[in-house]
Amino acid sequence: MLSRRRAYVCRNAAGASQSPSERVSIEISIFTCFIQGSLMLSLWLNVVASGILMGLVYGLVALGLTIIFGVMRVVNFAHGEMVVFGVYIGYWSVRMWEVPIIAAAALAAAVMFVFGYFLEKLIVKRFVNSPHHYQFIVFIGLSLLFSGILLVAFGPDPRPTASQLSFRTVSIGILTLDLARLQAAGVAGLLIVMLGAYLKYSSFGRSLRAAANNRLGGLIVGLIIPRIYAITFGIGAACAGVAGALISPLFDAQPYLAMDFTLLAFVTVIVGGLGSFGGALLGGLTIGVAEAVAALMFSPSMKTALPYALLIIILIFRPRGFFGVREV
Amino acid sequence: MHDEALLSVDGLCLAYDGSNALNGVSLDIRKGELICVVGANGAGKTSLIRSIAGTIPASSGVVRMNGVDITRKPPWEICELGIAxxxxxxxxxxxxxxxxxxxxxxxxxRAKAEQVNTLESVYALFGRLRERRRQLAGTLSGGEQQMLAIGRAIMSKPEIVMFDEPSIGLSPALTDVMFSVVKLLHEKGATILLVEQNVAKSLSLCNRGYVLENGSVVLHGSSEELLSNSEVQRAYLGM
Known part of the structure; x- marks a missing residue:
């Protein structure tokens, strides 16, 4: 839109004092310029837009990680596996029941919430007060265990979800976007807003924030900390699971994806600031756009490298991340 | 006496890292009483409060609320019984x-259903908190934070409120305000256990007092008795 207006202004300015033939040739060259320019522009806009869309999904994954860390001071190294569980839930429910991906995401949310809740009750709670290196080992162990279970259950081969949705696109002006990506981003964005509102305004959300802010203070006023922790872990796992189900039309379901997602979630959270809600969202958007732009500017293989470069730059100039708290 | 006590502590011991913070402390409070536990830094005052509240489990001894053993209960169940x-x-x-x-x-x-009314009564008590209700609590001054901590305890509609050194870090003027707030709450019918380093002020406020030294109760009695006790005068009142 902007470029078209600029080209129009150029043309008027150019046409003021030339002879008709010159004017035609200039108009043609400006026109090709305009076409090329607008092609480049639309390419860039498309890339940035799809980066933003993926960024919202990354934001949701990172939110799951950051909420668990913020409340429990526990780092979930098995977060990527939880995303992959979600991918498989999306994959199987679309294949077996041909449900829309949104229904699969709802199923993933429910299953992963219950999974996270009981994982906390059975295992994680025993290590909440342990030193960090104990927790580290426990979560790496869980992550290996979950990957192993996925391998045994589904085998190492990628399974393409390849639903109709994977190939559909939507055009908005000069933007042409994957429907699957748009839908994933829309649902992720909506969930982020809803979760934010729940934490901000509900009575349980208030207790959760209080426990995150001051655990001893929470014990003093009688908050049922174990219950808050189990629900928090459930919410975190559900965020990962939903995000996994939402992107199942875009990624082939494969157990080895987990490590990538864990690392990506970490980069996102650290860029945004550990334990910060807004930080997870902003970090997700930054990483999503950085990935997309890297693929366009350098080469697609740079796609995974740039977020880490960005991480290093941000750690140098702003070690707390965008919104990080000083004491973290 | 034991039967009518609202809260009774019997032979409470607490060991931290091998050293004993509490060495068999016994005390009791009847409904509507205002008592204080005084002692120097490190005498075990905070340990006493924490083990009653369940945030640090006692190693031995018994805490009873209305005759029910609550020693091994988690903090949220103890709060639910009305100990704030x-x-x-x-x-x-x-x-x-x-x-x-x-x-x-x-x-x-115990408090949720009436939270709107209780909130109103806390705001009536501390007008300053009403003025600042949208402000982040971390930005309040020390005195205001202390009022907030008291208000928050009142919000749970407690049977008994334990104060752990409410005057610490406050100016002498604010300390007086804090003591008058404690007195006011007591006059409104609250049962209060006040733990203080400020021996003279807290004893003159209370009916009875206990003197804690190295994790044990070394003296207890009415405030007048304690204030006129030569040991107390020498060790805590600088006479």
């Missing part, structure tokens, strides 16, 4: 607003 505390260092939620802090104080089943 204004903790050392206030322990407010700095990243939450003043009003949110107060509402979290009413998250217990």
């Amino acid at each position: 505390q204004v903790a050392e260092g206030r322990q407010i939620f700095g990243a939450l607003s003043v009003e949110e802090n107060l509402l979290v104080g009413a998250a217990l089943k």
